[in-house]
Amino acid sequence: MIIDKLYDSVKDKGFVCVGLDTSLDYIPENIKNKSSNVADIVFEFNKQIIDCTNDITGIFKVQIAYYEAMGLEGLKAYSKTLKYLKEKNALSIGDVKRGDIAATAKEYAKAHFSGDFEVDFITLNPYMGYDSITPYFDYFKSGEKGAFVLLRTSNPGAKDIEYLEYKNEPLYYEIGENIYKMADEFIGECGYSSLGFVVGGTYSEEATEIRERFKKSFFLIPGYGAQGGKAEDIRLYLDDFNGGVVNSSRGIITAYKKHEDGENKFQEYTRQAVENMRNDIYGKK
Ligand SMILES: O=c1ccn([C@@H]2O[C@H](COP(=O)(O)O)[C@@H](O)[C@H]2O)c(=O)[nH]1
Numbered sequence: 691m692i693i694d695k696l697y698d699s700v701k702d703k704g705f706v707c708v709g710l711d712t713s714l715d716y717i718p719e720n721i722k723n724k725s726s727n728v729a730d731i732v733f734e735f736n737k738q739i740i741d742c743t744n745d746i747t748g749i750f751k752v753q754i755a756y757y758e759a760m761g762l763e764g765l766k767a768y769s770k771t772l773k774y775l776k777e778k779n780a781l782s783i784g785d786v787k788r789g790d791i792a793a794t795a796k797e798y799a800k801a802h803f804s805g806d807f808e809v810d811f812i813t814l815n816p817y818m819g820y821d822s823i824t825p826y827f828d829y830f831k832s833g834e835k836g837a838f839v840l841l842r843t844s845n846p847g848a849k850d851i852e853y854l855e856y857k858n859e860p861l862y863y864e865i866g867e868n869i870y871k872m873a874d875e876f877i878g879e880c881g882y883s884s885l886g887f888v889v890g891g892t893y894s895e896e897a898t899e900i901r902e903r904f905k906k907s908f909f910l911i912p913g914y915g916a917q918g919g920k921a922e923d924i925r926l927y928l929d930d931f932n933g934g935v936v937n938s939s940r941g942i943i944t945a946y947k948k949h950e951d952g953e954n955k956f957q958e959y960t961r962q963a964v965e966n967m968r969n970d971i972y973g974k975k
Pocket residue numbers: 709711753785842843844845888889890912913914915916917937938939940941
């Protein structure tokens with residue numbers, strides 16, 4: 691099962707999920723000057739990040755919005771990046787946050803689990819109902835693919851809908867419990883399901899309860915770094931530093947900008963940002 695591959699990858703390389711949220715504004719001038727082609731520039735930036743962090747990164751998350759915003763050239767870079775990750779034996783999450791009627795969901799599944807945009811995991815939005823999630827199940831059953839469904843997100847607006855009271859508790863628990871039951875069908879040897887949840891690392895009051903209630907769920911935890919998620923809070927969602935991957939995008943890929951010689955030592959500072967994040971969450975600094 692794909693979740694076993696992720697579990698093993700976290701065991702070998704750690705829980706950091708490097709977020710490739712690549713905007714042209716983030717790319718050093720010396721990479722931009724190498725080509726006049728947007729797809730090549732974006733891919734070169736991503737490639738350098740992958741090359742200098744792959745051995746200490748459990749999985750890479752590619753945020754499709756940044757690539758869509760650059761049009762066709764952006765999508766070429768998205769596709770090339772995913773192929774490169776595969777070549778390097780690195781696991782990938784396509785952060786596409788899909789949610790639609792069943793017929794359309796089937797097409798999204800085909801689009802992101804095969805062909806030019808193929809990834810190992812995608813993110814899904816459950817707010818159109820469970821029939822927007824079930825069309826992906828055949829791919830999970832195959833053992834080759836997985837997904838993370840939004841449970842309790844990292845943004846301030848999470849309070850607007852996810853926290854609405856339902857049966858005396860926040861609504862996200864109702865959605866979570868139902869999807870958790872469905873996820874039982876896709877449990878791997880590691881004890882976690884290939885159908886996991888996104889839980890934001892920016893809220894911590896409910897972290898212990900979420901980890902406890904969804905014991906067999908693997909978590910994708912965004913919010914560390916640029917959004918202010920704290921190591922001590924994020925740790926609560928992990929289980930012996932596995933059972934989840936912690937995403938940081940801007941905090942890693944723009945880390946070089948904090949240094950005067952950042953452009954010349956782009957890969958060194960990018961790797962250092964991953965190492966610092968790991969040590970911080972391990973409680974080593
Ligand atoms: O609840 C959520 C779900 C997804 N995200 C995504 O994670 C990254 C975070 O980027 P940073 O630069 O580390 O803040 C981004 O792609 C979001 O779309 C999230 O932040 N929160």
